Amino acid sequence: MKSLATYMRDPDIADEPLPLREVHAARLKIQDETKNMTQEERAGNTAKQAQKIIEQYGLKVKRPESVFTQ
Secondary structure, three states: OOOHHHHHOOOOOOOOOHHHHHHHHHHHHHHHHHOOOOHHHHHHHHHHHHHHHHHHHOOOOOOOOOHHHO
16 A cells, blocks of 8 residues: 555645645545445445544544444
8 A cells, every 4th residue: 555655746746735735645545545445345444434533532423323224
């Protein structure tokens, strides 16, 4: 898996200001990591990442019922 630094050197975003280049690099990395996933895999991956952030920062989040339990 490529590092974020690798994406930061992408010639397509090289002329952008640094903050925008960071956003584009993160987007490209996520796109590469998820391009061969099914919708269900992407949803599960996103939920897993969100749960990690919720636990890391001790956030209290109201959750709607999952669309996958219907």
